Amino acid sequence: MRRxxxxxxxxxxxxxxxxxNIATRLVYWKAIRKPLVNIADHWLARKLTSSEPLSGxxxxxxxxxxxxxxxxxxxxxxLSNRTLNLQVAQKIFRLWGGVxxxxxxxxxxxxxxxxxxxxxxxxxxxxSPTHACNLNCAGCYANSGNGNTSAxxxxxxxxxxxxxxxxxxxxxxxxxxxxxxxxxxxSQGKDLLDIVEKYPDCLFLMFTNGxxxxxxxxRRLAKLGNLTPAISVEGLQHSTDQxxxxxxxxxxLRAMSYLRQEGVPFGVSITATRQNCDRIxxxxxxxxxxxxxxxxxxxxxxxxxxxxxPNPDWLPTVDQRLAFYxxxxxxxxxxxxxxxxxxxxxxxxxxxxxxxxxxxxxxxDWNGKVMPCxxxxxxxxxxxxxYAGGGNLIxxxxxxxxxxxxxxxxxxxxxxxEVSARGNxxxxxxxxxxxxxxxxxxxxxxxxxxxxxxGPWMLEETFWQGMSACEQEQFRAMQLLWEKEFVGGMDQG
Numbered sequence: 001m002r003r004x005x006x007x008x009x010x011x012x013x014x015x016x017x018x019x020x021n022i023a024t025r026l027v028y029w030k031a032i033r034k035p036l037v038n039i040a041d042h043w044l045a046r047k048l049t050s051s052e053p054l055s056g057x058x059x060x061x062x063x064x065x066x067x068x069x070x071x072x073x074x075x076x077x078x079l080s081n082r083t084l085n086l087q088v089a090q091k092i093f094r095l096w097g098g099v100x101x102x103x104x105x106x107x108x109x110x111x112x113x114x115x116x117x118x119x120x121x122x123x124x125x126x127x128s129p130t131h132a133c134n135l136n137c138a139g140c141y142a143n144s145g146n147g148n149t150s151a152x153x154x155x156x157x158x159x160x161x162x163x164x165x166x167x168x169x170x171x172x173x174x175x176x177x178x179x180x181x182x183x184x185x186x187s188q189g190k191d192l193l194d195i196v197e198k199y200p201d202c203l204f205l206m207f208t209n210g211x212x213x214x215x216x217x218x219r220r221l222a223k224l225g226n227l228t229p230a231i232s233v234e235g236l237q238h239s240t241d242q243x244x245x246x247x248x249x250x251x252x253l254r255a256m257s258y259l260r261q262e263g264v265p266f267g268v269s270i271t272a273t274r275q276n277c278d279r280i281x282x283x284x285x286x287x288x289x290x291x292x293x294x295x296x297x298x299x300x301x302x303x304x305x306x307x308x309x310p311n312p313d314w315l316p317t318v319d320q321r322l323a324f325y326x327x328x329x330x331x332x333x334x335x336x337x338x339x340x341x342x343x344x345x346x347x348x349x350x351x352x353x354x355x356x357x358x359x360x361x362x363x364x365d366w367n368g369k370v371m372p373c374x375x376x377x378x379x380x381x382x383x384x385x386x387y388a389g390g391g392n393l394i395x396x397x398x399x400x401x402x403x404x405x406x407x408x409x410x411x412x413x414x415x416x417x418e419v420s421a422r423g424n425x426x427x428x429x430x431x432x433x434x435x436x437x438x439x440x441x442x443x444x445x446x447x448x449x450x451x452x453x454x455g456p457w458m459l460e461e462t463f464w465q466g467m468s469a470c471e472q473e474q475f476r477a478m479q480l481l482w483e484k485e486f487v488g489g490m491d492q493g
Contacts, residue, residue: 024090028079037076044069055488056419060347066332067348073336074296078265083294085263091225092265095173095203109171120358121170122397126178126374127162129154129192131366133181135209137244139273139314141307141375143452144180151180152366156187159195162364162383165393167202176205178374180366183212193220196227205230207269211248213255222262230269230299231255235276236285256293267297272341274303274313277320281327290337297338300328304375304431305467307453312466315432318477325426325481346428347486350414354430355380355405356397357414369450370396372405376431377450378442401445405430408437424482433474435467 027033044065054062078084113121132151133144144151166172177192183206185192196204204227213229221227234240237249259266268289270280279285280300289295302321303314316324321344328341346352353360354373363371369379380401386392396402408430413423427433430441439459441447449455457463 021090021094024086024093028086030080033076033079037072040072041069044072055486059486060350060419063329063345064348066329067338067340070332070336070338074338077336078294078296081294083260083263084265085222085225088222088225088263088265092203095201095226106171106173109169113170122166122172122356122361123359124174124176124361125163125166125172126176126361126363127154127159128178128180128363128365128374129159129182129187130180130185132184133179133209134184134211135181135244135248137209137308139243139271139303139308139311141304141453142178142180143307153185153187154364154366154368156190156195158368158383158387159187160198161387162368162393163195163199163202167199169393172202174203174205175199176207176361178207178363181209181212182206183208183217193217193224193227196224200224200226202226204228207232209244209248209252210255211251213258215258215261218255218258218262218264221259221264228265228267228296229255229259230267230297232269232271233289234270235280236288239276239279253293256295260294265296267299267338268295269299269301272300272302272316272324274316274320277316277324281324281331286331286335286337290335297340300324300339300341300344301375302341302343302432305463306375306377306431306458310458310463312463312470315470318473321474322477322481343429343432344426347425351412351423351425351428352405352409352414352430355402355409357406357409362396362402365450367451369448370399371450372402372430375429376438377454378447379450380445380447382448401441401447404441404445419486424479426478426482426486427474433471433478435464435471439464 027036047065048062048069075084079089110120113119128142130151130153131142131144132153133140133142136145163175166175182192192206206227207230210229210231213231221229231252232244233249233252234243240249240252241247256266270276272280289298302316304310305312305314324341325344328339328344331337332339340348349359352373354362354376356362356372361373363374364383365371365379368383370381370383371377371379378401380399381396383393383396386395411423413420413425416423419425430438442459449458
């Protein structure tokens with residue numbers, strides 16, 4: 001898209017790039033950085049001070065400010081310890097500047113979409129480019145590995161077209177790679193980092209088991225500067241090797257060592273189950289990954305009964321979930337660790353962000369199938385079929401299945417001007433928290449179940465009864481918490 005003469009583009013504008021590069025160099029100096037960090041931290045701390053209990057959006061905004069403070073303290077630690085490469089930092093700051101202060105080209109895209117469809121487009125896209133994986137983890141949500149030597153893979157030209165349309169039709173600034181193991185991706189002589197290199201003005205997050213991160217891979221990531229790996233662990237050595245395989249923990253530590261040496265920011269991704277939920281936010285684990293290993297962030301995904309040998313009994317209990325909620329905010333506030341607990345931190349994003357919601361995302365798998373979410377394995381569209389019929393990514397967004405999900409999101413409170421009891425963002429997930437509703441969507445729209453991940457068993461009576469029992473138990477506890485801590489004395493109509 002043509003840029004106007006006076007447009008400020010944080011990525012392409014040479015003057016802006018020069019200013020940001022100089023500013024980045026300056027904040028590496030402790031004498032300059034520390035006063036700036038203290039001022040910003042004091043400003044955020046003042047916004048968190050209140051003489052009365054907060055409720056509604058005021059409480060949500062306070063939680064967001066706690067996350068902002070944790071990010072600030074994380075960056076300060078990384079710069080102090082020199083675990084963030086200067087060139088990587090310069091590129092990340094330029095790209096995040098472009099996300100925060102969108103260039104006019106992206107603003108025009110968003111405005112045109114909003115004019116055409118009366119809502120803003122999705123903010124990011126999750127792509128699982130291959131089903132292949134070099135591991136065979138117990139309970140894998142994607143049912144990857146498993147001795148499959150001919151795993152499905154998204155062809156390079158299709159991957160490239162999807163990403164190009166997401167950027168040009170929606171103004172998407174961020175792509176997330178999942179899997180399978182993304183680093184096994186090969187198509188038409190290209191690997192995954194080739195597509196990252198082709199889109200230097202976009203940010204990338206990659207969920208990886210870490211075992212394929214070599215010294216060469218880390219050097220390449222440092223040169224690219226726009227991708228951060230989130231390395232999957234289950235806790236410390238015993239828990240990780242128990243689920244992922246003997247010796248995997250050692251491979252993870254090698255990957256982290258390579259990334260630290262090259263100054264590439266990385267994080268950890270942990271699945272919370274009934275078995276490990278009480279341990280994965282222990283001080284020992286936090287000290288190890290965020291202290292010794294230098295992880296920048298942590299993503300917690302509470303277990304979903306899909307994929308390989310799904311088992312609702314792996315879901316954390318209500319008591320565990322409540323305790324985990326309290327502990328996660330304690331960690332963010334007191335230790336300044338950038339931590340996101342998916343499901344428990346639903347209020348931060350006003351509920352479910354699936355199905356192409358404004359400020360949300362879609363998931364596209366290795367077959368080009370489009371699903372509302374990585375953890376909701378029913379396809380409402382097929383990009384191969386859409387392209388064969390002359391369509392584009394917007395045609396997938398228009399799918400009746402996705403429209404039904406987005407309608408529920410609005411009815412459940414997203415986009416409202418105040419928090420109310422009619423929608424509980426501590427119960428944001430259609431699968432985990434509203435399984436009976438999901439079942440009705442599937443029976444009405446007939447989306448295609450993702451092969452090997454969802455199947456007839458998901459709608460069988462035994463499974464349905466188990467999920468419904470979990471749903472009712474979660475509702476009783478989380479509704480009480482929602483009304484007490486978020487709705488408070490506000491109008492509950």
